[in-house]
Amino acid sequence: MDKFIAIVGTNSDNSTNRKLLQYMQKHYANQAEIELMEIKGLPMFNKPADKQVPAAVTDMAAKIEAADGVIISTPEYDHSAPAVLMNALEWLSFHIHPFVDKPVMIIGASYGSLGTSRAQAHLRQILDSPELRARIMPSSEFLLGHSLQAFDETGNLVDEQKTAKLDGLFADFETFVEITKRLKNAHAATAQEVRDLDWDNL
Template identity: 45%
Template sequence: MKLIGIVGSNAEVSYNRLLLKYMEKQFKTLVDIELIEIKDVPMFNQDDDQTESSIIQKFNRKISYADGVIIATPEHNRTITPSLKSFLEWLSFKIHPLENKPVMIVGASYYDQGSSRAQLHLRQILEAPGVNAMVMPGNEFLLGKVKSAFDDSNNLKDEKTKTILEETLKKFMRYVEVVSVLEGPKKPIAEPEDLFATGKIATTIEGIEMAAEDWVEQAAEKVNAVSGNDYVNLNRGILTVDQLNYFLASIPMELTFADSNNQFIYYNRVKPREEMLAGRTPAQVGNALAYCHPESTYKGVEWVIQQLRTGAQELVKVHIPTGDSDSFVVHNYQAMYDDNGEYAGLNEYVFDYQPLIDFYLQQTGQKLIGDIDAVSGASESSNDTKADAVSGASESTNETKVDAVSGASENK
């Protein structure tokens, strides 16, 4: 379950932000909570419509894709902050991501009653026509005397308060499930992904067959691409093409660039395919992502891309078991954005965390103990079946592994 936590204050120091961060950390095994800040949201003004701006659309996508929302509100003059009110105005002017969305209200205040009056007012706003959120009834969390509520590690001190907060969150999670049943299947928020890259974007190099084994060479010739000692003006430096290649090849992880048209256009090839964590070949560069994957994984690949394209998540991590107990390989899918905040493609970086974990343990003198895998938290034997986290297909450690983005199918 994915929840969005909205910090209802634009203050640099906010106890309500602290409360949400505590919830994010304390209950991470129960639910995924992602915090969003409203401090950069412009003041609402219908004569200066900012609905299509990147920041408003970013929040629109995140809230639309979430299963539910938690709003942490302070109390200013018996009501919510102007910044939170303005934020809600944008989300009920021309777009309505909170409509039929389950919402839980929490709040912290210096005084005994917490933010009870602000919460009551916020509930009225959320239930107003145009917003139409489904606020969790009869359940609220009020944190009073907040200045003394947290310890030096930003954890709640009082055990009873911790228990109440956990019980309230669990009730909200059940409420989200009930609303989901009442509302029925979610309408798709994003258009289906064109994994065959039949469209084009501003940087598409036309007139060259994407599946051509020498796509790079043909494309470079067509656009007169610079090479060798020609300089490239980057946003924080000037490098020659050779220096840029040296730099990318030296990064201790495997990098892949797939553009917003779902075309695989780069990887920092430093090893033969059979020695890579996610095997790729030079002939794959230029291919549409569909041609880089087995058809059985299309649904999983589409899900990852839609998470990034819509802003529902900016980073998706997938642990791909290799059958080697001395490695812990993670595929990280990072969304990339242009200067206007528009989706520009994904950066997949594949990294073996185990050497880093071993180094950390050696330097600190700590040890991993117990029968539970201390990193993934999953108990597994070497004979257990592994689940491909992207395609959802079940596979054993001796079967073929499928790289979720490059799709290079390889047998270990």
């Protein structure tokens, strides 16, 4: 059974993105082990001169490295991924590189009708950056709009079409993870390239 880390891409205590990941954790319990990862509480990234990464971040990196894949659920603020999520990714690419060749599935929930489409596109660009080098599952947007009305009192999705779409994408992600495990011929060279990046000149 695959082990996935599910990153809650917000610091809100009442986020429907957390609710969506909790639903997936329960709904796919027979297919994969999904552990939720919170990013709230991390210090603001400040490119420390001593190159010391907070212990909370190194713990996160270790879990990501050990996982078969990562699921990120992002809200959308001002047509972009939230600052708290970008802050976490900045820490997770500062002299530590857990995302190199790591399979990533991006999803998102929002109160409006667009369902974080722009934030997901923005997040894809960030994860594809030279400092992160994640493998993002292509053509796989899951956009949960009107998310305040999307769940019943037990935390399940109420829209059968949305449930079917998520089921299909999750199955595709499991396949994508298995394929990615075989795409390792350039991994050592890619990882070395990322390690060789000079943060002092970025």
